Amino acid sequence: MDYFASVRAFTRVVESGSFVKAAASLDLPRNTLTKQIQALEAHLRTKLLNRTTRRVSMTNDGAAYYERMSRIMEEWEEVESELAHAQASPRGRLRVDMASATATQLVIPALPAFHARYPEVQLDIGVSDRPADLVSERVDCVVRAGKVADPSLIARHVGDLPFVTCATPAYLKKHGTPAHPADLESGHLLVRYFFSGSGRQLPVELTRDGERLTVRGKHFISVNDGNALLAAALAGLGIVHTPAFIAQSHIDAGRLIPVLEDWSADVIPISIVYSPNRHLSTRVRVFVDWMIELFRNKQQSS
Known part of the structure; x- marks a missing residue:
């Protein structure tokens, strides 16, 4: 019945x-x-x-x-x-966590369109490269780079991050332009990124025609924040290996110059991650769908 x-x-x-x-x-x-x-x-x-x-x-x-x-x-x-x-008409508070560069350079500039579409959703964005705990910090969803290791979470793939290796014109004038990844091992400085918590550095791995090299060059500065990584590169503190979206506007303006362009790096997948819930709120669902649309449009335009 x-x-x-x-x-x-x-x-x-x-x-x-x-x-x-x-x-x-x-x-x-x-x-x-x-x-x-x-x-x-x-x-x-x-x-x-x-x-x-x-x-x-x-x-x-x-x-x-x-x-x-x-x-x-x-x-x-x-x-x-x-x-x-x-x-x-979804409404209410939505707590999201994401890396600083993703927030400041990708998501926040596009938020006027989200607000126009969903004016009754209030966004609280935690901006940090430190991974958030969804349960203890009462976070609705997080934007994460790399593979999601926790099988208890739901991860929806939204896009991929291509990488670029670049430096300022002043740095290259002083130290020369590398012609091969091996050149980065001597006579050059790298601006490195390390992961909060583990302290592990993001590897610099480059491939060309089946040849794969891992660069372990010297660095003067290593940071755990995407915006700080960019700031250090713009200050001429070394060659940076970074997601292309972080550097692209500065490359377009001539403030950074790509190097080793015939070498490529593996892309890093970007996912929106949330706890499994049969009754996933509408505001979370529309934000997830909007983020997928945002990354798709970004990749099509690049």
Whole structure:
């Protein structure tokens, strides 16, 4: 028995005073509505309605049942209506965590479009290259680079990050332009990135025609933040190996010059990660979909 449908059928018969009118208002065959109420009476093991050819009236049990259930049905239908509205117009607070460069250079500049589409969603963005704990920090979703190792989390792939190796014109004028990755091992400085927590440095791995090299050159400065990585490179502190989106505007402006362009690096996958939940809120869902759209458009334009 569909309990909700049966209770709704019962309350509609009481309120309309007729099986025919109730069936019409619910867009149901009268036979179906009659069976729903019979199933409800069998479930409750009591008669709810007195039916004659001319009128329908409630029994004493039916009147008591209607008094309680009509209020519940009103609340039930009100909640359904609110949820349906939320699907069309999501609202409420959304806590998201992402790396600093992703936030400042990709996501935040594009947020006016998100706000125009979903004006009732409030975004609280945690900006840090330190991985957030979704549960303990009450984060709805995070944007993460690399493979997601935790099998208990849901990860949706949104795009890939290509890398570029570059330096300032002043640095290259002083130290020369490397022609081969091996040149980075001597006579050059690298600006390195290390991961918060583990302290492990992001490897510089380059490939060409099946040849793969890992560079372990010297560095004067190593940082754990994408924006700081860019700032150090722009200060002429070394050659930087960084996601292309971080450096692209500075390459276009001539502030950074790509090197070793005939060598490539593996792209890093970007995912939106959230806890498994059958009732994933609409505001999380629309943000995830918007992020996928944002990365897709970014990759198509680059």
